[in-house]
Amino acid sequence: MKRSILALMALVLLTACNNNDHGDTNLHITGNIKGLKQGKLYIQRVVDTTLVAIDTIVINGKSSFESHLKIDSPEMLYLFLDRGQTNSIDNSLPFFAEPGNMKIETSNDEFFYRAKVTGSKNQKLYEDFLQMKTRFTNDNLALVEKNLEATKNSNVKQLDSIATKADQLIRRRYLFTANFALNNAKHEIGPYIALSEIADVNIKYLDTIQKNMSPEVAKSLYGKMLTKYVAERKKAATEAVK
Structure with missing residues (x-):
């Protein structure tokens, strides 16, 4: 009985820790870029007319990704894909983020034009x-x-x-x-x-x-x-x- 109580307490503590992993973030973004094996994703926002990265995600063999962010109110963010090719022009995807859960699905070949963004009324x-x-x-x-x-x-x-x-x-x-x-x-x-x-x-x-x-x-x-x-x-x- 005592072991069961201890095990339950440990589970509660573990769950609590997991729930606090992302601090006070209020925006959870998940996504998948079909066909992308390697590269970097940058989630950017405009600060004084300049795009500034607020999260960096390394893609290495797995095309899915996720990000936890804190935004004060809905705003336009940009998902930038760095394929390691300087001549790539289809590499920036603007999306209107708002607190909650959002999902971004697209492809490596047509990053902007194939994008499907859900979870935001804006x-x-x-x-x-x-x-x-x-x-x-x-x-x-x-x-x-x-x-x-x-x-x-x-x-x-x-x-x-x-x-x-x-x-x-x-x-x-x-x-x-x-x-x-x-x-x-x-x-x-x-x-x-x-x-x-x-x-x-x-x-x-x-x-x-x-x-x-x-x-x-x-x-x-x-x-x-x-x-x-x-x-x-x-x-x-x-x-x-x-």
Whole structure:
């Protein structure tokens, strides 16, 4: 009986120790990079416009990985793959991290394009935004192609038409982005999109997005950044009038 009690106590202590292995971390990331046998993974965050590694994972024969991190609020992180090849360009994967359990699955050959990230509501919204952004990018590329052809043929009338369509496309993109940020101002993706995509838009749009943030989002990393940015632009505008 005494041995059973001692064994149970030992098990409880062992479990307690295991639970404290990762300190006060609140983000658990697991993942797998199919086909990767060797390399290094860096999980990075932006600090003063510079990417800084907050975790380093060595891949040596096993393509799965995991990381335990502490983040104060949801934020955009970057999973960087170092294959040991300086000419590799498909090596950085942005993902919107938030406290909890997240999973990243991708492949060595198509690290960015095959990536599937789950466990984050903000990430899902970010992917929805990127899908629409791709449409605007494709429309712009089509106009660039037509512009080159019109320039080659010295077709002034067509060049004017293309310029008008390009301006309309820019306005549509800005309006869509502003509406997306406003509609998702209750999530951290809202202020992030506002800051990263349309920081130069008319201040009234940013002000509206900022005022529609939930109290929780307003206290987050990007919420605070947007509030500060809006205040700075308002101050600059006021001083410019004087």
